[in-house]
Amino acid sequence: MLFFSYFKELVGKEVTVELKNDLAIRGILRSVDQYLNIKLENIRVVDQDKYPHMLSVRNCFIRGSVVRYVQLPPDGVDIDILHDATRREARGP
């Protein structure tokens, strides 16, 4: 739940999602769910020439299971809040 809540805070920010098939997509995070499936808007593929089929795609849904990384804007993170939330989560119910 921690990362789900965390990503919900990032809705509206621009992120780059790198997939396990090495495709990297930059876009605005529109929504996220409990499986960490991601919806991106206004996407731009990193290395567009290698993926011509993505040219006509503006918005996309990415299955959570295929995500390798989600690259965040450095100012989009309040590390201290994340730290505290993690410690609270680790302490257990």
Place this chain on the structure above:
Amino acid sequence: MLFEKVRGYFSVILTGRKGWAAMSWAGPEDIFLSTSLASYLDKKLLVLLRDGRKLLGVLRSFDQFANVVLEGACERVIVGDLYCDIPLGLYVIRGENVVLIGELVLMSLLMLI
């Protein structure tokens, strides 16, 4: 820990052997937070599969596993600058094979830009 009540999603959640289910209907405000594929229904989509295939088709159905039904599906084979479409008909795609589902902007719209 933040307890998030899963409110406003039509979903069935099963846990272990207890098998409890939580169901509720989507409220208007929940549509914005949902990563549901409902907004893609009846739209022409590009589906990328784990094996590298690209399928195009109109989304007719989906579920929580991202299983997908595509009508008028075709596989787009791209080699360099050339591409061709292999017509496939009505397809059910198992969600575990789905990498990405992209909403296709109609080419006629792109010409205006």
